[in-house]
Amino acid sequence: MRYPDDHKAQTRQRxxxxxxxxxxxxxxxxxxxxxxxxxxGLTHGGFYAHFKSKEELVEIALxxxxxxxxxxxxxxxxxxxxLANFIDxxxxxxxxxxxxxxx
Numbered sequence: 001m002r003y004p005d006d007h008k009a010q011t012r013q014r015x016x017x018x019x020x021x022x023x024x025x026x027x028x029x030x031x032x033x034x035x036x037x038x039x040x041g042l043t044h045g046g047f048y049a050h051f052k053s054k055e056e057l058v059e060i061a062l063x064x065x066x067x068x069x070x071x072x073x074x075x076x077x078x079x080x081x082x083l084a085n086f087i088d089x090x091x092x093x094x095x096x097x098x099x100x101x102x103x
Contacts, residue, residue: 012050014040020061026098028058 018040024029033054034044051057081086089095 011058015050016061019057020065023061
């Protein structure tokens, strides 16, 4: 069965997204490649078709999380009372209880 042309790029992005979430919730050291790949229904060996090392994935995933935070912050701070709203959201139970969504 032939995969679509963008299959590899989509798989790579799925790995980055899941790794970013897990790194934020569990920590980089606690996130094993085998567990990460298994959660995505992929093989441990398949990881190396997308990344040279875990360190490369960490760098890319953290950059993606940083970019996402910058985008959200940019949208948030255009509104009136933006700082107060940001602080309320940041200190909320919802934010505290879900570190995988970013800090």
